[in-house]
Amino acid sequence: MSAAPVTPARLPVIVGLLDREYFRPRWAPRFQPVEELVYTILSQNPSDTNSEGALRSLEEAFPTWEEVAAAPAAEIAAAIRHGGLAESKSAYIKQVLTALLEEHGDLSLSFIENMSDEEAMSYLTRFRGVGPKTAACVLLFAFGRPVMPVDTHVYRVSRRLDFIGEDMSREQAQRLLTAIVPPEDIFSLHINLVAHGRQVCKAGRPRCTECVIEPLCPSSLAYEEIWGRGEEE
Numbered sequence: 001m002s003a004a005p006v007t008p009a010r011l012p013v014i015v016g017l018l019d020r021e022y023f024r025p026r027w028a029p030r031f032q033p034v035e036e037l038v039y040t041i042l043s044q045n046p047s048d049t050n051s052e053g054a055l056r057s058l059e060e061a062f063p064t065w066e067e068v069a070a071a072p073a074a075e076i077a078a079a080i081r082h083g084g085l086a087e088s089k090s091a092y093i094k095q096v097l098t099a100l101l102e103e104h105g106d107l108s109l110s111f112i113e114n115m116s117d118e119e120a121m122s123y124l125t126r127f128r129g130v131g132p133k134t135a136a137c138v139l140l141f142a143f144g145r146p147v148m149p150v151d152t153h154v155y156r157v158s159r160r161l162d163f164i165g166e167d168m169s170r171e172q173a174q175r176l177l178t179a180i181v182p183p184e185d186i187f188s189l190h191i192n193l194v195a196h197g198r199q200v201c202k203a204g205r206p207r208c209t210e211c212v213i214e215p216l217c218p219s220s221l222a223y224e225e226i227w228g229r230g231e232e233e
Helices: 011-021 032-040 048-061 065-068 072-077 084-102 110-114 117-126 132-143 153-158 169-180 183-199 219-227
Strands: none
Touching: 011 183, 032 048, 032 084, 032 132, 048 072, 065 084, 065 183, 072 084, 110 132, 117 132, 132 169, 132 183, 153 169, 153 183
16 A cells, blocks of 8 residues: 655645735636536637637527537537637537436536545546546536646646656646645645746746745755755655
């Protein structure tokens, strides 16, 4: 039996500093569960603005999600065209909505409330187009479950902070971060890591001199000067 992962001693301090730098968000459902599922499928790759626009176009074209499920994939694709990758995403959306209706008779996703996080992740990722990040977003944003979605920003910042290994996949990172971050901090930390990755800890040229957590980041010169290269206790 493998040992439980060790929570870095820096983690609660980093959570607090990011909360103070950005804000400490309180969880509230962003969308209803099925809407969250469709939105997250739409948000794969394009900008948030395009994703939200595609979602609204889809809802304008089809008054109910049942009508989306019944529509030809080509009509769904036409409604979400400006969101990017319309052909593949329309197929994913139609498939998952049709399957949910066939299996549960409605599109409320209320049955997930009776599942554990692991069971819900396993169920949702059965569908094409629903990977671990998409499933985690549904659980976190629609149900308030303490599951950490790992997008490109969370992944990059967490690697620079040495919370996850250089060779760790995003799926492995998601499991590890979910395990080491206190449940009550997962929502806030996810939101703030995304904000920090977009505004400061950028992919090409991170703004380390503007970073509120630079002294606690092993990738920075400040960390080496303060703490040296010793292993964190």
